[in-house]
Amino acid sequence: MPENSSLENLLTETRSFPPSPEFAAQANAQAGMYDEARADRLAFWAKQANELLTWKTPFTQTLDWSDAPVARWFADGTLNAAYNAVDRHVEAGRGDRVAIHFEGEPGDTRTVTYADLQREVSRAANAIAALGVESGDRVVIYLPMLVESVVAMLACARLGAPHSVVFGGFSADALRSRIADAEAKLVITADGGYRRGAPSALKPAVDEALEPRDGEAPTTVEHVLVVKRTGQDTAWTEGRDIWWDDALESADVRHEPVWVEAEHPLYILHTSGTTGKPKGILHTTGGYLTQAAFTHKNVFDLKAETDVYWCTADIGWVTGHSYVVYGPLINGATQLIYEGTPDTPHRGRWWELVEKYKVSILYTAPTAIRTCMKWGEDIPAKFDLSSLRVLGSVGEPINPEAWMWYRRVIGGDKAPIVDTWWQTETGAIMISPLPGVTATKPGSAQVPLPGIVADVVDDEAHSVPNGGGGYLVLSEPWPSMLRGIWGDLERYKDTYWSRFPGIYFAGDGAKKDDDGDIWLLGRVDDVMNVSGHRLSTTEIESALVSHEIVAEAAVVGAADETTGQAVVAFVILRGEHADRAATEDGSTEVQTALRNHVAKEIGPIAKPRRILVVPELPKTRSGKIMRRLLRDVAENRTVGDATTLADSSVMDLISAGLAGPAASSED
Numbered sequence: 131m132p133e134n135s136s137l138e139n140l141l142t143e144t145r146s147f148p149p150s151p152e153f154a155a156q157a158n159a160q161a162g163m164y165d166e167a168r169a170d171r172l173a174f175w176a177k178q179a180n181e182l183l184t185w186k187t188p189f190t191q192t193l194d195w196s197d198a199p200v201a202r203w204f205a206d207g208t209l210n211a212a213y214n215a216v217d218r219h220v221e222a223g224r225g226d227r228v229a230i231h232f233e234g235e236p237g238d239t240r241t242v243t244y245a246d247l248q249r250e251v252s253r254a255a256n257a258i259a260a261l262g263v264e265s266g267d268r269v270v271i272y273l274p275m276l277v278e279s280v281v282a283m284l285a286c287a288r289l290g291a292p293h294s295v296v297f298g299g300f301s302a303d304a305l306r307s308r309i310a311d312a313e314a315k316l317v318i319t320a321d322g323g324y325r326r327g328a329p330s331a332l333k334p335a336v337d338e339a340l341e342p343r344d345g346e347a348p349t350t351v352e353h354v355l356v357v358k359r360t361g362q363d364t365a366w367t368e369g370r371d372i373w374w375d376d377a378l379e380s381a382d383v384r385h386e387p388v389w390v391e392a393e394h395p396l397y398i399l400h401t402s403g404t405t406g407k408p409k410g411i412l413h414t415t416g417g418y419l420t421q422a423a424f425t426h427k428n429v430f431d432l433k434a435e436t437d438v439y440w441c442t443a444d445i446g447w448v449t450g451h452s453y454v455v456y457g458p459l460i461n462g463a464t465q466l467i468y469e470g471t472p473d474t475p476h477r478g479r480w481w482e483l484v485e486k487y488k489v490s491i492l493y494t495a496p497t498a499i500r501t502c503m504k505w506g507e508d509i510p511a512k513f514d515l516s517s518l519r520v521l522g523s524v525g526e527p528i529n530p531e532a533w534m535w536y537r538r539v540i541g542g543d544k545a546p547i548v549d550t551w552w553q554t555e556t557g558a559i560m561i562s563p564l565p566g567v568t569a570t571k572p573g574s575a576q577v578p579l580p581g582i583v584a585d586v587v588d589d590e591a592h593s594v595p596n597g598g599g600g601y602l603v604l605s606e607p608w609p610s611m612l613r614g615i616w617g618d619l620e621r622y623k624d625t626y627w628s629r630f631p632g633i634y635f636a637g638d639g640a641k642k643d644d645d646g647d648i649w650l651l652g653r654v655d656d657v658m659n660v661s662g663h664r665l666s667t668t669e670i671e672s673a674l675v676s677h678e679i680v681a682e683a684a685v686v687g688a689a690d691e692t693t694g695q696a697v698v699a700f701v702i703l704r705g706e707h708a709d710r711a712a713t714e715d716g717s718t719e720v721q722t723a724l725r726n727h728v729a730k731e732i733g734p735i736a737k738p739r740r741i742l743v744v745p746e747l748p749k750t751r752s753g754k755i756m757r758r759l760l761r762d763v764a765e766n767r768t769v770g771d772a773t774t775l776a777d778s779s780v781m782d783l784i785s786a787g788l789a790g791p792a793a794s795s796e797d
């Protein structure tokens with residue numbers, strides 16, 4: 131099972147932070163919710179769906195599990211996601227409420243009310259429809275963090291056209307394969323965005339992704355809508371490319387939402403799995419929105435009239451879908467969206483924003499917290515953070531030291547921390563303390579939310595006793611669960627439902643402590659977690675071997691203090707390249723070439739931190755690479771038991787070779 135520093139504290143962690151009476155007295159979440167959901171889980175979710183959403187046609191059936199593992203929730207109800215996120219707030223007289231405070235990296239700002247959002251989303255929906263997009267057609271969104279990004283997603287939802295957002299940091303090749311997988315009709319992008327103080331182009335990647343390629347089917351994309359953000363020079367394909375502003379300018383501000391069935395696809399979002407090809411995770415409308423709204427309201431204790439909420443995730447990830455777009459807007463929240471990096475133009479930028487907008491709920495990732503710890507607590511200390519009253523964490527295990535720092539330095543020793551475990555596949559938070567109810571514990575996500583049934587099991591699917599470790603599973607269907615992998619039902623069944631028949635296998639290792647609280651220990655499969663981003667070892671290996679000088683490659687995630695894990699690659703080079711790499715210059719050349727190649731194939735986030743040139747890879751007799759041994763090397767540990775290797779001298783060869791110049795590492 132992967133190492134994690136929280137493991138060391140597991141048996142000794144005695145710190146516990148019960149909610150203050152003041153917080154508990156005003157909390158949205160109530161202890162009774164657990165019993166209520168346990169008594170009748172389906173009735174509990176039906177109640178949430180009715181209370182939190184506005185339905186065009188009410189549903190009469192809560193869950194249809196007859197086609198398991200494909201669930202149908204609230205299936206005979208109809209609704210529209212954008213109507214729920216925007217219009218109904220305006221209709222209820224809350225049109226003047228700020229939906230989004232936007233802060234660009236250069237410091238430009240924009241305030242968008244719910245009424246503004248309604249006009250803009252309606253305009254965008256009309257403009258997109260005018261380009262021939264109809265309910266069911268897919269739209270790829272490749273944008274930085276802008277107001278337009280939220281508008282684009284909602285405009286698609288308004289039309290019943292599933293969006294497929296591709297993170298702006300992914301390469302042209304990654305974009306190309308996602309466009310092809312979704313068979314998208316339209317791409318929405320921008321000329322560029324601001325990154326670390328300078329404009330960074332985006333549109334060239336779209337142009338490259340849409341170029342015809344020998345042996346590949348012609349693209350299904352008919353148009354590209356381009357938001358003007360940086361004003362930089364942009365290549366243009368007449369007839370295909372259209373400026374967003376031009377398209378919206380002439381569009382009507384009224385648009386009748388397309389009412390869809392609850393199981394109508396809302397979006398596809400690709401995520402890394404254990405094989406080379408990213409999976410298009412499919413989410414539908416009614417159940418997804420119900421759980422996104424329920425968790426956002428109760429896990430963050432949202433008070434829509436008074437809170438200023440800020441989730442630092444990019445819309446390119448699921449956290450941006452559920453907790454920037456759908457959850458907060460369905461709940462009528464006021465939120466902050468920030469375009470840039472935390473250290474531009476200075477390392478206090480985030481805390482300056484918290485002070486400026488009086489942010490009261492902050493949701494971010496452990497890697498960001500650890501980075502801020504490294505920068506020093508004197509930086510946040512310069513700002514007034516007293517508005518913060520709830521702090522969230524997501525994406526990877528948060529080590530107790532970082533948790534304590536977050537609580538003390540950012541939360542002023544009073545704001546409850548919610549460590550939220552979930553996945554792209556689960557659609558919404560599944561395991562987390564409830565603020566005002568749960569006594570929190572540094573490093574543990576603790577308890578499944580009301581209405582969620584999770585467990586830690588051994589190899590035979592038996593529940594482990596308190597104090598035991600095993601695999602995290604979800605034993606009952608939940609409203610926001612994925613409905614499949616786009617275009618590949620078999621892969622869906624195989625990936626999640628075959629390890630333990632009839633129950634969902636999350637791919638995470640977990641432990642139960644003596645109180646029965648759940649501690650997440652990291653992935654047990656070939657998925658890595660770098661700065662809270664999911665990367666597949668196989669995907670990076672495929673990228674490496676697609677380079678002409680590489681014969682074989684093996685990738686592991688090595689423990690890293692700041693990013694959680696770091697990508698370390700072991701490569702066998704072809705013929706003379708191996709000799710060349712054994713020289714100082716040659717080694718640097720090879721490292722640079724391969725790192726750039728991975729950035730081009732997948733994106734800069736997937737670049738290996740270190741590339742080690744080796745003569746052999748450790749393999750079992752059946753040819754399986756023993757990554758465990760490579761991880762020992764990457765983490766500078768004594769190499770573990772190598773007796774099952776086909777050739778047990780391989781590890782000696784690797785260790786001996788690494789003493790030479792080819793062992794030098796980058797950054």
Ligand code: PRX
Pocket residue numbers: 401448449523524525526527528549550551552553554555575636637638650651652653659662663664
């Ligand atoms: O390993 C778990 C880790 O992130 C994985 C899901 O990644 P992704 O689909 O990209 O979604 C990230 C944001 C929801 C999980 O399988 N993970 C996520 N949250 C936590 C976590 N590990 C430990 N503690 C968490 N709170």
